[in-house]
Structures are given as structure tokens and as C-alpha cells.
Amino acid sequence: MDTHEKKAPTRRSFLKIGATASGVAAGSLAAPAVLAQSPIVMKMQTSWPASDIWMDFARQYVERVEAMSAGRLKIDLLPAGSVVGAFQVLDACHDGVIDAAHSVCAYWYGKHKGASLFGTGPVFGGSATTMLSWFYAGGGAEFYRELQQDILKLDVVGFLGFPMFAQPFGWFKKEVNTVADVNGFKYRTVGLAADLMQAMGMSVAQLPGGEIVPAMERGVIDAFEFNNPSSDIRFGAQDVAKHYYLSSYHQASESFEFLFNKDFYEDLPPDLQAIARYAVEAASTANTASAMDNYSADLLKLRDEHQVNLHRTSKEILDAEIKAWDDLIVELEKDEFMKRVLDSQRAWVDRVTFFELMASPDYALAYNHYFPGKINL
Numbered sequence: 001m002d003t004h005e006k007k008a009p010t011r012r013s014f015l016k017i018g019a020t021a022s023g024v025a026a027g028s029l030a031a032p033a034v035l036a037q038s039p040i041v042m043k044m045q046t047s048w049p050a051s052d053i054w055m056d057f058a059r060q061y062v063e064r065v066e067a068m069s070a071g072r073l074k075i076d077l078l079p080a081g082s083v084v085g086a087f088q089v090l091d092a093c094h095d096g097v098i099d100a101a102h103s104v105c106a107y108w109y110g111k112h113k114g115a116s117l118f119g120t121g122p123v124f125g126g127s128a129t130t131m132l133s134w135f136y137a138g139g140g141a142e143f144y145r146e147l148q149q150d151i152l153k154l155d156v157v158g159f160l161g162f163p164m165f166a167q168p169f170g171w172f173k174k175e176v177n178t179v180a181d182v183n184g185f186k187y188r189t190v191g192l193a194a195d196l197m198q199a200m201g202m203s204v205a206q207l208p209g210g211e212i213v214p215a216m217e218r219g220v221i222d223a224f225e226f227n228n229p230s231s232d233i234r235f236g237a238q239d240v241a242k243h244y245y246l247s248s249y250h251q252a253s254e255s256f257e258f259l260f261n262k263d264f265y266e267d268l269p270p271d272l273q274a275i276a277r278y279a280v281e282a283a284s285t286a287n288t289a290s291a292m293d294n295y296s297a298d299l300l301k302l303r304d305e306h307q308v309n310l311h312r313t314s315k316e317i318l319d320a321e322i323k324a325w326d327d328l329i330v331e332l333e334k335d336e337f338m339k340r341v342l343d344s345q346r347a348w349v350d351r352v353t354f355f356e357l358m359a360s361p362d363y364a365l366a367y368n369h370y371f372p373g374k375i376n377l
Contacts, residue, residue, distance in 0.1 A: 112147060
């Protein structure tokens with residue numbers, strides 16, 4: 001487990017001091033109007049390559065922040081590698097090297113496995129929407145703050161947004177229908193999903209998105225997952241594998257993580273703090289609409305234009321994933337913090353998913369009625 005010493009003040013620490021000094025000086029000496037109107041610039045790096053659709057999703061956040069702040073808060077949005085690597089954005093936020101990051105919690109799983117519980121943890125039956133609701137209404141946000149600030153001593157503030165659709169089992173060069181079929185594969189995933197796949201007989205490499213296809217071409221890995229059809233088609237996944245398996249329990253409850261350097265965030269005027277925070281919720285809705293549009297269109301493009309074979313993951317593999325989670329949970333709960341988080345998540349899913357399942361009609365029944373023969377569920 002990595003911890004950090006409290007860092008010395010950076011240039012960002014002077015935002016509030018400067019604002020106070022300007023207020024004091026205003027009574028006796030008027031500051032130039034241009035200074036009063038200068039926007040605050042937030043340097044935000046993502047964990048995504050410049051070409052990935054998630055950069056488009058990050059821009060939706062930028063657009064909302066800048067519009068709601070009337071240009072008082074500007075965001076300099078940078079792709080992965082511009083300042084630090086894709087997996088280093090948390091440390092960079094803590095150190096004040098960047099002001100903010102757009103990433104996922106699983107990317108700092110190496111500091112504490114509890115990070116993965118905020119996106120790529122066990123699936124008790126709830127969706128990503130269920131778990132994002134737990135974060136905001138079921139106590140998850142306080143657990144998240146406790147892990148970052150109390151346990152890891154990180155100088156960061158963060159929020160989650162955009163409940164992701166359940167992620168594909170991934171890309172394979174041949175059909176895989178049984179657990180024996182994947183045994184021994186070199187497979188790319190991240191977070192606790194790495195532990196899960198290792199328990200199912202695979203060896204795992206945790207790689208940023210931009211490194212996946214080159215690793216596949218060099219034979220470093222022979223199967224992989226990233227997240228969604230749009231990212232995958234932009235990576236060129238269809239050029240290195242032709243069997244795409246959708247549906248899986250390895251990462252079925254993830255959301256984006258919006259990270260901020262704590263000093264930078266707290267030094268913002270209260271209204272800009274509120275905009276930076278609640279624009280996460282606004283972007284979450286926009287991201288969901290964009291994902292539905294693009295993911296669905298790109299899935300058909302993969303099938304029709306690139307001759308990719310689309311499959312639903314077999315029940316045998318899904319059952320094996322659940323059993324592997326069972327064994328992992330026993331190990332995870334040896335950590336007192338993770339035991340409390342998992343207890344909270346189970347209680348939330350037990351109650352909320354009971355309602356969700358009781359209230360939901362059989363959508364597949366209706367889909368098959370109006371679009372017969374499209375899919376076997």
C-alpha cells in the first residue's frame with residue numbers, strides 16, 4: 001500500500017490567497033479590470049488516448065463546466081501521456097502536477113485493492129447504475145473519501161459519474177465457450193478483474209488502453225478486454241482478433257472517476273466548486289446518451305463491416321466468474337476496510353435490486369416480439 005506525505009503548497013494554493021488579497025485591496029486601490037476577469041484554468045489530464053471516445057465524453061464535462069461558469073473556469077483537457085502516464089494521474093493530482101483527472105478507480109488498484117470496489121468489484125446482482133446510486137445515496141462516497149484521504153493520505157477530492165454498461169468478456173482469436181478454453185491465456189484487464197481472471201486460469205497484464213493492440217500484435221497478450229465497442233473499434237481491436245464476447249461479471253459496475261487536487265478544488269470560489277462537482281452529474285447523463293448511440297452503432301459496424309463474430313459469453317464462464325468472485329471476497333474481507341465496504345454494497349444491492357427486478361418487465365421478451373430472430377437470450 002502506497003502512502004504520501006502531505007505536500008508543500010503549490011501555485012494552486014495561492015488561488016484563495018490571491019482572491020482574498022484582491023478583496024482587501026479593492027477598498028483602497030482598484031485592481032485592473034483584466035485581472036478581475038481572468039478565468040481560472042484547470043489542467044485536467046485523462047487516462048485515454050486522444051482518439052478514444054472517452055476523450056469525447058471528457059469534453060462533454062468540459063463544455064458543461066465552462067458554460068455553467070460563464071467562462072470563469074476553463075479546462076485545459078489533455079490526453080494520456082501529455083504530463084504523466086495513464087495510470088499515474090492519481091499521484092499527479094496529489095502532487096499538484098495536474099489540477100484534475102478523468103480516469104477510473106481501477107487504475108490505482110495497485111495502491112489499495114479497495115480502489116477497485118468503486119467500479120470493478122464483485123457483482124452481487126446490481127448494475128453500474130445500482131452501484132453509482134450506492135456511491136451517492138448508500139454511503140459509498142464516504143468510504144471513497146476515507147480510502148483516499150484517511151488511509152492513503154492523498155490530497156485529492158473525487159466524484160464518480162457515467163454508469164458504464166457491463167463490459168465485454170473481450171476479444172479472442174478463436175471461440176471460447178468453456179473455462180478450459182481460456183486456461184493459460186495471457187489476458188489484459190485491470191483492477192480486481194485481474195485477480196478474477198487469474199483465478200480462472202489466465203495470466204494477466206494490466207495495460208493502459210493505448211498499449212493493448214500493440215501488445216496483442218507482439219504476442220505479449222493473446223486476449224483482452226477494454227470496455228466498449230466504440231473504444232475497441234478505434235483501437236483497431238478488429239484487426240488483431242475476430243471473436244468478440246459480450247456480457248461478463250468481471251467489470252459490470254464501473255463509472256468514470258473525476259479527480260481533483262484537494263488544494264486546487266477547495267481554493268475555488270464556492271460557486272465554482274459546485275459547478276466542478278455537479279457538472280459530473282450533468283456529464284453523466286450526456287455520456288450515457290452518447291454511449292448508447294455510439295456503442296450500438298459501432299457494434300453493428302464491427303459485425304457488418306469488419307466481419308467480427310459477436311457472441312454472448314457462455315453460462316459456464318459466467319458461472320465460473322461468480323464462483324471466482326466468491327473465493328476472492330473471502331480474501332478481500334480479511335481487510336477491515338474492504339469488509340465494511342462490501343457489507344455496505346451487499347446490503348444496498350439486496351434492497352435496491354430487489355426493487356429493480358420486481359419492477360422491471362422482461363425487456364428481452366418485448367424485444368424478441370418486435371425484432372424476432374435478432375438475438376438469442
